[in-house]
Every structure is written in C-alpha cells, then in structure tokens.
Amino acid sequence: MTERIWDKFLTERDKAVFAAAGFGALAEWGKRPALVIIDVNYAFCDEEPKPILESIKKWRTSCGEDAWEAIPVLQKLIAVCRGKGIPVIYTTGTRRADNWDSGSWSWKSSRRSETPVTEVTNRDGNDIVDEIAPGPQDLVVRKQKPSGFAGTPLQSYLQLLGCDSLIVTGTTTSGCVRATVLDAFSQNFRLTVVEDGCFDRSQASHAINLCDMHAKYANVRPSEEVVEYLNTLEDGMFDLPSGRGMAARIAAE
Amino acid sequence: MTPDRFEDHAWADVIPADLVKLYAPYQRETFVGPRPALVLIDLYNLAYRGGPVAPVSLVDQYPSSCGIYAHKAIEPTKKLIAAVRSAGIPIFYCTSDNRPMAAPQGVGATRRKKPSAVQRFADDYEIWADFAPQEGDVVIRKQRASIFQGTPLISHLNLLGVQSLIVCGESTSGCVRSSCVDGYSNGLHVSLVEECTYDRHELVHKMNLFDLHHKYADVMHVEEVIAHLDGTGARKVAAE
Numbered sequence: 417m418t419e420r421i422w423d424k425f426l427t428e429r430d431k432a433v434f435a436a437a438g439f440g441a442l443a444e445w446g447k448r449p450a451l452v453i454i455d456v457n458y459a460f461c462d463e464e465p466k467p468i469l470e471s472i473k474k475w476r477t478s479c480g481e482d483a484w485e486a487i488p489v490l491q492k493l494i495a496v497c498r499g500k501g502i503p504v505i506y507t508t509g510t511r512r513a514d515n516w517d518s519g520s521w522s523w524k525s526s527r528r529s530e531t532p533v534t535e536v537t538n539r540d541g542n543d544i545v546d547e548i549a550p551g552p553q554d555l556v557v558r559k560q561k562p563s564g565f566a567g568t569p570l571q572s573y574l575q576l577l578g579c580d581s582l583i584v585t586g587t588t589t590s591g592c593v594r595a596t597v598l599d600a601f602s603q604n605f606r607l608t609v610v611e612d613g614c615f616d617r618s619q620a621s622h623a624i625n626l627c628d629m630h631a632k633y634a635n636v637r638p639s640e641e642v643v644e645y646l647n648t649l650e651d652g653m654f655d656l657p658s659g660r661g662m663a664a665r666i667a668a669e
Numbered sequence: 670m671t672p673d674r675f676e677d678h679a680w681a682d683v684i685p686a687d688l689v690k691l692y693a694p695y696q697r698e699t700f701v702g703p704r705p706a707l708v709l710i711d712l713y714n715l716a717y718r719g720g721p722v723a724p725v726s727l728v729d730q731y732p733s734s735c736g737i738y739a740h741k742a743i744e745p746t747k748k749l750i751a752a753v754r755s756a757g758i759p760i761f762y763c764t765s766d767n768r769p770m771a772a773p774q775g776v777g778a779t780r781r782k783k784p785s786a787v788q789r790f791a792d793d794y795e796i797w798a799d800f801a802p803q804e805g806d807v808v809i810r811k812q813r814a815s816i817f818q819g820t821p822l823i824s825h826l827n828l829l830g831v832q833s834l835i836v837c838g839e840s841t842s843g844c845v846r847s848s849c850v851d852g853y854s855n856g857l858h859v860s861l862v863e864e865c866t867y868d869r870h871e872l873v874h875k876m877n878l879f880d881l882h883h884k885y886a887d888v889m890h891v892e893e894v895i896a897h898l899d900g901t902g903a904r905k906v907a908a909e
Contacts, residue, residue, distance in 0.1 A: 571823060571855060571856075572854060572855045572856035573856065574827075574856075575826075575827075575832070575855055575856030575857060576856040578830070578832060580827070580830060602824060603823055603824045603827050604824040604825070604827040604828040605827060
C-alpha cells in the first residue's frame with residue numbers, strides 16, 4: 417500500500433519523522449483473534465444513511481453516511497468470523513433513563529441530555545443496528561466509557577476464549593475505537609484495525625487516528641486483507657457460547 | 670481430586686455437617702487447569718520473622734508474621750517450586766510496593782494499625798531466601814491485597830497465553846483470597862495449594878480455604894499438584 421488515507425493530512429516533515437523514527441512496522445498477526453465491533457448503534461449511525469449535518473439534528477453523535485459505507489464491510493467480516501467459529505464481540509453503551517450515569521460525558525457536550533429514540537419502533541440509541549444484529553453465539557459488552565475494557569468483563573471473556581488478538585472495527589475511530597485499541601495494546605493483545613470497517617463523524621480525525629494507531633499500536637489494514645488472513649485460520653478453534661435459549665431472549669427484548 | 674473427596678482438606682474438623690450439606694452443590698472434580706502459571710503471594714521475610722512459634726506471641730514485635738504456620742509451609746513450598754521449575758511453567762512472585770513516595774497515606778493491603786513496638790528491617794519485603802526468585806521469574810510490586818489490583822499482571826499473563834493459576838502463599842484470608850477471587854473473575858482457572866498457603870490463625874485459614882474452595886478455586890494438596898506437574902514435565906520430555 418503506497419498511498420494511505422492519512423497521507424494527505426500530513427506535512428512533509430511528519431512523513432519524514434515517521435519514516436526516520438521507525439514507526440508503522442507491520443506486526444505479526446495473532447493466532448487466535450476475536451472480531452470486535454465498537455458501538456455500531458443507532459446513536460452513531462442514524463436509522464438510515466443521511467448527510468451528516470442533517471443526521472446530527474436528531475442523533476447528535478451520528479457519523480452520517482460514512483457509517484453506512486462501513487456496514488457492508490462489517491457484514492462481510494461478521495459472516496466470515498461466524499463461518500469459522502471466530503468470536504464476534506460487540507460493544508455498545510448502556511445508560512440509566514435519567515442519564516445520571518453519563519458522568520464525565522456531560523462535561524464536554526452541550527447536548528448530552530438528549531435521548532432520542534428511533535421512529536415508529538421507539539428503540540434506544542444504544543441498540544445495535546439491525547443490519548449487523550448480534551447472533552445467538554455472539555457476545556455483547558455493555559459499557560459506559562470509551563474503552564470496551566473500562567468497567568466491563570471484556571478482558572475475562574477474551575481470557576476464557578483464549579484470544580491473543582483483536583480485529584477492531586466500528587466507531588468512532590478517534591474515540592471508542594482508539595480507546596479500546598489502546599487498552600488492548602496495554603494488555604498485550606495483538607491488534608488489527610480494519611481501515612474501511614471504522615468510521616468517525618470527522619474525516620480528519622478518522623484519518624489521523626488511523627495514522628497514530630498504525631504508527632504505534634495496531635496494523636491498520638483494508639478489510640480485503642483481513643478476510644484473506646481470517647480464511648487462513650482453522651475452523652472451530654474456539655469454545656464459543658452455545659447460543660441455546662438466546663433466540664427466545666432476543667425476541668422477548 | 671474426585672468429588673467424593675471434595676471435603677478432604679484442612680477445614681474438615683471445623684465444618685459442621687449442616688454446612689457440608691448446604692454446600693454440597695459446589696462439589697466437583699478439582700484439577701490444575703491448562704497453560705498454568707505459578708503465583709506466589711507475599712512470601713517475604715516479614716511473614717517468617719520471630720521463628721516457628723505461635724503468631725500470637727509475635728503480635729507486638731512482628732504483627733505480620735505467621736510464625737509456625739509460615740515455617741511449616743517452607744518445605745512443601747520448596748518442593749512445589751522445584752516441580753514448577755522443572756515443568757517449565759512461568760513463575761510470578763509478589764511483594765509489597767514499599768518504595769518511598771509510591772502511595773499516599775492510608776493505602777495498604779489491610780486496615781490493621783501499626784503497633785509502636787513494631788520492628789522494621791530493610792529486607793522486610795524481600796522474598797524469603799529459600800524461594801529466592803531466579804532469572805526469568807517475575808516479581809510484581811503491589812499496594813493492595815490482590816496481585817491484580819493496579820499491577821501489570823494481566824498483561825503478562827496475556828503475553829504468555831496463561832489460562833490458569835496455581836496459587837500459594839499468605840495470608841489465606843487477605844492477599845491470597847483476594848488474588849484468587851480476582852483470578853477467577855478474570856476468567857482464569859485457579860488451583861490453590863493447601864500445604865503452601867497459610868495465615869496467622871488456623872481457624873481463619875481453614876474458613877477462608879473453605880470459602881475459596883467452594884466458590885472460586887480448587888484447593889488441592891501439594892502432592893496432587895506435584896504429581897500433575899511431574900506428569901506434564903514427563904509428557905514434555907517425551908514430545909521433545
């Protein structure tokens with residue numbers, strides 16, 4: 417890959433520094449990955465593709481049409497992982513109805529108190545979009561802060577599954593994706609960030625955060641290459657949840 | 670150990686029949702889990718001060734000493750460590766982070782008051798010489814009871830692909846207990862070695878072993894664990 421998505425945002429000096437300092441080497445792939453999909457819910461995607469400035473009138477955290485460009489990529493990755501028995505782990509937010517537990521989030525957003533729901537179906541913004549709905553054998557981690565690890569059982573799930581690496585996708589690249597990647601890196605997991613499987617409401621932030629993560633913490637790769645890698649892995653390596661009884665529970669919710 | 674011998678442990682003489690019956694649903698086979706690491710909790714000099722006597726006689730001078738119980742555990746712990754080393758299993762020690770300026774006042778593993786007559790030495794928190802860490806071992810410095818709390822232990826375990834812990838050390842009711850519970854909560858299988866674990870009083874030791882065994886860890890006898898490790902060592906040699 418010669419031209420990267422972040423190149424157009426870098427100065428000539430930046431490019432020279434990265435090259436000279438030895439950052440951005442390609443790390444080895446892990447042997448036992450999990451696919452992690454960060455916060456691809458209605459609050460970040462809206463209910464359909466809409467120009468972002470339009471979309472954020474209702475969903476203040478929406479990433480607009482960029483979210484919907486990533487969804488087919490996620491569908492492909494999810495299908496490959498489910499087919500091979502590789503763990504698929506979603507994160508999404510959880511919040512009291514009165515929003516008390518938004519805590520530090522309320523310090524930096526003037527629209528924090530808004531809690532819209534979907535048209536007609538009246539669903540919460542934290543519901544994962546139907547286009548990539550979790551299946552009965554997938555795991556959903558509910559979180560309150562940017563990182564999927566902060567105050568959640570994610571580390572223990574990865575330990576139980578015997579994972580050594582994460583394939584990270586979702587949103588926002590600069591926020592929850594980056595925070596989760598950082599924490600996973602700090603816990604010595606190997607990391608791949610799927611370039612076209614991540615999105616952000618800011619295109620500049622998206623590119624520069626991918627640049628930072630690729631320089632120091634993760635391999636930032638296109639989904640095509642990630643699928644090729646996943647296809648090299650043995651089928652059925654993991655002791656996944658059986659999924660028994662989950663369909664009834666999902667229907668009840 | 671098989672489920673019918675589930676209660677054949679140190680607590681057998683203090684647990685009433687109705688409690689055994691109440692806790693029957695916890696009975697299961699106990700074992701050392703896959704890809705283990707040995708975790709030696711707080712085997713520092715302070716625990717052995719004053720020699721093999723009743724800890725109650727040391728309470729003014731050496732309130733952290735487990736006296737006779739610490740000294741009784743020395744031989745089995747040496748055997749356990751030797752078996753772990755020959756099986757090539759990673760070893761983690763922990764000790765108190767007593768470096769100056771490391772924590773604000775009030776931070777500690779327990780709420781115990783410090784008696785005025787307490788004697789301090791520079792090597793209080795160094796590992797007891799019989800178990801001295803060797804090249805390749807890892808020593809974790811901690812400020813609280815659990816070896817997991819505020820330490821990089823999980824990142825080390827992930828790096829090595831560790832899936833289970835073999836735990837021993839002191840005290841059963843304090844740092845051993847909290848480390849076992851955190852290990853369990855982090856998705857690791859935990860085996861606790863009875864003869865290599867101790868506290869300041871037998872009753873506290875027994876009740877805490879009982880709790881851990883039923884809820885969070887497999888309390889195992891040192892011979893069982895060593896037999897398992899010798900088996901894995903032999904299999905490893907055969908594979909090579």
